[in-house]
Amino acid sequence: MxxxxxxxxxxxxxxxxxxxxxxxxxxxxxxxxxxxxxxxxxxxxxxxxxxxxxxxxxxxxxxxxxxxxxxxxxxxxxxxxxxxxxxxxxxxxxxxxxxxxxxxxxLFAKKHADDWVVVAALSSKTRPGMVDCIAIKGGQGSHGPERRFLIPSEEYKPGQFGFVVPNGTYPYFDGPRPLWDDVSYVDPSPREAV
Known part of the structure; x- marks a missing residue:
C-alpha cells in the first residue's frame, strides 16, 4: 500500500x-x-x-x-x-x-512578535565562550528580518520556545556566517513535554 x-x-x-x-x-x-x-x-x-x-x-x-x-x-x-x-x-x-x-x-509568539528570538545557535571555535546566534523578529515560523548576535555562553539560556534577545543587551552584527567546520551546534530551544 x-x-x-x-x-x-x-x-x-x-x-x-x-x-x-x-x-x-x-x-x-x-x-x-x-x-x-x-x-x-x-x-x-x-x-x-x-x-x-x-x-x-x-x-x-x-x-x-x-x-x-x-x-x-x-x-x-x-x-x-x-x-x-x-x-x-x-x-x-x-x-x-x-x-x-x-x-x-x-502565546509566546504573540508576546514576542516584536522581539528578536534565536532560531539557530552555534558555538564557535574561534570565539571561545560565545554563542553565535541567528535571531528572527518574532521567532520560529515568522517571516521577519534576521540578525546575528554574539552572546556569552554563560548567559545563553534558552527557554521552551527559544531565547529572547533582550533589547540593547547584546550588539548585533551582519558579518559572514561562521563556517560549518568551525562550529558545534547548540540547541536554540530545548523542547519539553507538555
Whole structure:
C-alpha cells in the first residue's frame, strides 16, 4: 500500500475502513470515506490519512471503542497538546495555555512578535565562550528580518520556545556566517513535554 510516508511494510486493521500502516520512516491511519465522514469536520483530514505522532489521536477520539482506555486517555492528551482549537470545537471544553503545547507556543509568539528570538545557535571555535546566534523578529515560523548576535555562553539560556534577545543587551552584527567546520551546534530551544 502506498502511503503519504512511502510504501507500507506492515498494516493492522482496526475496523472496516480503518487501517494503520507502518513504513520504514513513519506511519499512520488511513480511514476510508464512509468512516472518515464520522470524524468531526474541525479535524477531519479530507484525504483520510492521520499520521502517527499527533493525528492518530483524532482517530482514537472518534472511535474510542477500537482502543483501550489508556490509549483513549493518551489520545485526549495528545489532541489537547497538538490540536487544541479543534479539540475545543469537538468537545466543547475550554483549554488553558497550560493544557496545550500549541497554545503555549502561540502565546509566546504573540508576546514576542516584536522581539528578536534565536532560531539557530552555534558555538564557535574561534570565539571561545560565545554563542553565535541567528535571531528572527518574532521567532520560529515568522517571516521577519534576521540578525546575528554574539552572546556569552554563560548567559545563553534558552527557554521552551527559544531565547529572547533582550533589547540593547547584546550588539548585533551582519558579518559572514561562521563556517560549518568551525562550529558545534547548540540547541536554540530545548523542547519539553507538555
Amino acid at each position: 502506498h502511503t503519504p510516508w512511502g510504501e507500507s511494510e506492515e498494516q493492522q486493521t482496526y475496523a472496516k475502513g480503518i487501517t494503520f500502516y507502518q513504513t520504514p520512516s513513519h506511519g499512520g491511519f488511513h480511514v476510508l470515506p464512509d468512516q472518515n465522514a464520522k470524524i468531526h469536520t474541525a479535524w477531519r483530514r479530507e484525504d483520510g490519512w492521520y499520521e502517527e505522532d499527533c493525528d492518530w489521536a483524532i482517530v482514537a477520539m472518534t472511535f474510542p471503542d477500537l482502543f483501550d482506555a489508556e490509549h483513549v486517555e493518551s489520545a485526549r492528551n495528545t489532541a489537547k497538546a497538538w490540536h487544541p482549537h479543534a479539540y475545543m470545537a469537538v468537545t466543547g471544553e475550554t483549554l488553558e495555555p497550560k493544557d496545550s503545547f500549541v497554545l503555549q507556543r502561540q
